[in-house]
Amino acid sequence: MKIICSKDILSKAVSTVLKAIPGRTTMPILECILINAEGNKIKLTANDTELGIETTIEGTITQPGRIAIEAKIFSEIIRRLPDNDIIITTDENSNMTIECEKAVFNIAGYDGYDFQALPSFEHKSYISLSQMTLKDIIRQTIFSISENENNRLMSGELLEIKNGILRLVSLDGHRISIRRVELKDNYDDAKVIIPGKTLSEIGKILTGGVDDEVLIYFGTNHVLFSFEDTLVVSRLIDGEYFKIDNMLNNDYSTKLSVNKRDFLNCIDRSTLLVKESDKKPLIFTVEDSNLQLSMKSSIGSLCEDLEVSKEGNDIKIGFNPRFLLDALRVIDDENVDIYMMNPKAPCFIKDKEESYIYLILPVNFASV
Amino acid sequence: MKIICSKDILSKAVSTVLKAIPGRTTMPILECILINAEGNKIKLTANDTELGIETTIEGTITQPGRIAIEAKIFSEIIRRLPDNDIIITTDENSNMTIECEKAVFNIAGYDGYDFQALPSFEHKSYISLSQMTLKDIIRQTIFSISENENNRLMSGELLEIKNGILRLVSLDGHRISIRRVELKDNYDDAKVIIPGKTLSEIGKILTGGVDDEVLIYFGTNHVLFSFEDTLVVSRLIDGEYFKIDNMLNNDYSTKLSVNKRDFLNCIDRSTLLVKESDKKPLIFTVEDSNLQLSMKSSIGSLCEDLEVSKEGNDIKIGFNPRFLLDALRVIDDENVDIYMMNPKAPCFIKDKEESYIYLILPVNFASV
Numbered sequence: 080m081k082i083i084c085s086k087d088i089l090s091k092a093v094s095t096v097l098k099a100i101p102g103r104t105t106m107p108i109l110e111c112i113l114i115n116a117e118g119n120k121i122k123l124t125a126n127d128t129e130l131g132i133e134t135t136i137e138g139t140i141t142q143p144g145r146i147a148i149e150a151k152i153f154s155e156i157i158r159r160l161p162d163n164d165i166i167i168t169t170d171e172n173s174n175m176t177i178e179c180e181k182a183v184f185n186i187a188g189y190d191g192y193d194f195q196a197l198p199s200f201e202h203k204s205y206i207s208l209s210q211m212t213l214k215d216i217i218r219q220t221i222f223s224i225s226e227n228e229n230n231r232l233m234s235g236e237l238l239e240i241k242n243g244i245l246r247l248v249s250l251d252g253h254r255i256s257i258r259r260v261e262l263k264d265n266y267d268d269a270k271v272i273i274p275g276k277t278l279s280e281i282g283k284i285l286t287g288g289v290d291d292e293v294l295i296y297f298g299t300n301h302v303l304f305s306f307e308d309t310l311v312v313s314r315l316i317d318g319e320y321f322k323i324d325n326m327l328n329n330d331y332s333t334k335l336s337v338n339k340r341d342f343l344n345c346i347d348r349s350t351l352l353v354k355e356s357d358k359k360p361l362i363f364t365v366e367d368s369n370l371q372l373s374m375k376s377s378i379g380s381l382c383e384d385l386e387v388s389k390e391g392n393d394i395k396i397g398f399n400p401r402f403l404l405d406a407l408r409v410i411d412d413e414n415v416d417i418y419m420m421n422p423k424a425p426c427f428i429k430d431k432e433e434s435y436i437y438l439i440l441p442v443n444f445a446s447v
Numbered sequence: 448m449k450i451i452c453s454k455d456i457l458s459k460a461v462s463t464v465l466k467a468i469p470g471r472t473t474m475p476i477l478e479c480i481l482i483n484a485e486g487n488k489i490k491l492t493a494n495d496t497e498l499g500i501e502t503t504i505e506g507t508i509t510q511p512g513r514i515a516i517e518a519k520i521f522s523e524i525i526r527r528l529p530d531n532d533i534i535i536t537t538d539e540n541s542n543m544t545i546e547c548e549k550a551v552f553n554i555a556g557y558d559g560y561d562f563q564a565l566p567s568f569e570h571k572s573y574i575s576l577s578q579m580t581l582k583d584i585i586r587q588t589i590f591s592i593s594e595n596e597n598n599r600l601m602s603g604e605l606l607e608i609k610n611g612i613l614r615l616v617s618l619d620g621h622r623i624s625i626r627r628v629e630l631k632d633n634y635d636d637a638k639v640i641i642p643g644k645t646l647s648e649i650g651k652i653l654t655g656g657v658d659d660e661v662l663i664y665f666g667t668n669h670v671l672f673s674f675e676d677t678l679v680v681s682r683l684i685d686g687e688y689f690k691i692d693n694m695l696n697n698d699y700s701t702k703l704s705v706n707k708r709d710f711l712n713c714i715d716r717s718t719l720l721v722k723e724s725d726k727k728p729l730i731f732t733v734e735d736s737n738l739q740l741s742m743k744s745s746i747g748s749l750c751e752d753l754e755v756s757k758e759g760n761d762i763k764i765g766f767n768p769r770f771l772l773d774a775l776r777v778i779d780d781e782n783v784d785i786y787m788m789n790p791k792a793p794c795f796i797k798d799k800e801e802s803y804i805y806l807i808l809p810v811n812f813a814s815v
Contacts, residue, residue, distance in 0.1 A: 186747030
């Protein structure tokens with residue numbers, strides 16, 4: 080194989096596929112990037128068997144071929160070469176030579192035919208979405224997947240298409256995050272559970288704006304994201320997702336509207352008093368148009384008043400401040416509405432259109 | 448005690464004295480900042496008994512007093528308060544109340560009289576220097592102190608005043624770094640060994656420019672740096688520093704002049720091939736006006752040619768690339784001169800005026 084391409088293009092492509100390189104494995108080939116220059120295009124692929132990424136780059140193929148090369152060292156070499164054309168040559172023993180200006184690197188690779196290709200699958204349906212929207216809704220829900228790998232379902236997110244509405248849902252047992260988007264066209268209904276890692280890596284790769292499109296193809300065991308010159312294939316999580324609609328309701332006895340930034344800053348300050356070993360709740364005391372936030376821990380105490388506009392009853396309720404922060408940090412609105420029923424029922428932070436819904440369970444503070 | 452000061456000023460002062468807060472101690476009072484509002488000034492002090500920092504801030508003292516408060520939590524609270532006036536009050540039990548707008552924090556402190564004051568000492572001599580110069584020469588030498596705490600002398604830097612010339616010197620057994628500055632006035636000779644930690648923290652605190660002054664006072668066991676509203680006192684390292692002048696000489700058989708950026712980038716690339724467990728030398732092969740840099744390790748090999756202007760003989764010599772990089776990264780010149788004698792004698796990177804001298808020992812490459 081002999082190919083020539085610019086450092087910029089190669090470097091960008093390598094950093095894209097690098098997202099599918101696992102941290103540590105017992106199979107060296109999984110830590111490789113496949114460079115395939117056998118057709119009339121140069122393709123870079125990484126595939127950890129759960130998540131695979133392939134991207135096509137521009138360049139000159141002087142001699143076709145394929146090689147698998149250890150991803151981390153290859154990416155570091157490319158990154159530190161001068162901004163100029165890079166010539167990559169391989170020999171029959173899978174040794175790679177990388178030349179740029181006067182620098183010549185030699186590193187050993189693996190036979191490209193030992194590299195596991197991306198799975199191909201028949202898609203049952205698909206949707207089209209703006210890249211910006213997909214990036215946004217991932218960011219606005221990904222934080223509440225569960226880190227506990229024992230519950231596979233909670234480690235992924237539900238992506239549901241129903242009557243032209245897309246919902247992306249995550250939950251971890253203490254809270255639920257839902258983002259809802261109206262699709263521009265009519266598509267078949269679909270319902271899949273996508274691993275959190277897949278979504279978070281896609282969130283990082285997507286650079287496009289509102290007008291740049293991403294296509295999502297749904298198969299039985301796989302989902303495929305296609306945008307620009309890149310394909311991302313991921314295995315789906317098996318099983319039936321939680322019936323979240325049963326957990327939602329529109330009843331409330333207290334509704335607060337509050338300036339998001341002030342609210343967030345105040346909650347952020349309270350986290351200074353939280354110790355890993357001694358988690359104290361942040362207590363909301365609502366009286367008329369005053370929301371008092373207070374916390375007392377072994378470190379000290381904080382008390383702060385916020386002006387709110389209130390509908391309904393006064394209430395006293397406790398929360399884990401971290402859960403409130405996570406939700407508030409991804410909400411782009413200037414003001415937020417908080418709906419509460421009683422100190423033991425979940426609270427909802429949501430907008431009027433329910434384009435976002437954050438359900439957060441309160442914490443018992445009776446003993447405080 | 449009751450004081451009022453602006454968040455900005457307090458926050459800056461806290462982050463300055465925080466540099467003298469030790470990472471982990473068995474004495475909680477050492478992890479505290481002393482706030483002293485007993486005179487007509489507000490002083491903040493941190494003192495880990497090796498290094499002490501005191502800074503004076505503007506503010507209103509409504510009721511004089513002093514208190515010691517846990518530095519990390521205090522600094523975090525101040526940092527997250529709104530940009531406005533902060534009111535700090537303490538009671539007779541050393542409890543502190545911090546108020547800003549509607550936020551009220553309460554945290555427990557310690558009696559300010561339990562806090563160990565900065566050592567006072569008679570200075571034997573002093574010098575004046577621009578803040579920028581001190582910051583520069585610290586940055587340009589600090590990297591070659593030894594991290595091995597067993598050799599106390601190598602963990603510090605020699606600061607020497609002799610005939611109006613200041614020299615700052617560090618060495619670690621493999622290399623020596625020397626910066627030389629002509630002082631503007633005539634000062635008494637002095638020779639002290641300052642702990643590396645002191646210098647590196649001062650390097651971070653100094654923000655002043657060429658025209659801002661720092662005064663350095665030398666005592667028998669201590670050194671004091673005074674600039675703007677801040678005093679830094681440090682214990683000195685006892686003992687006789689290495690006789691570095693015996694290690695320097697001006698003989699050479701090969702002199703190379705090379706573009707610093709190209710040289711640095713090439714050496715930087717070679718470090719990709721260095722494994723912690725298997726340190727290979729970077730080999731210089733000088734033939735006429737060509738400097739070939741090459742390295743071969745279990746990861747792969749690199750070979751690169753650089754154009755140089757040469758005086759003297761051809762030579763083949765090996766180096767630890769990390770030591771070359773450290774020196775080249777802090778040299779501000781566009782071109783550097785490298786002086787070599789033979790493959791076993793130290794190489795010198797220095798400018799004509801010897802305002803900087805970097806001595807680096809070569810590595811044996813016979814077995815490569």
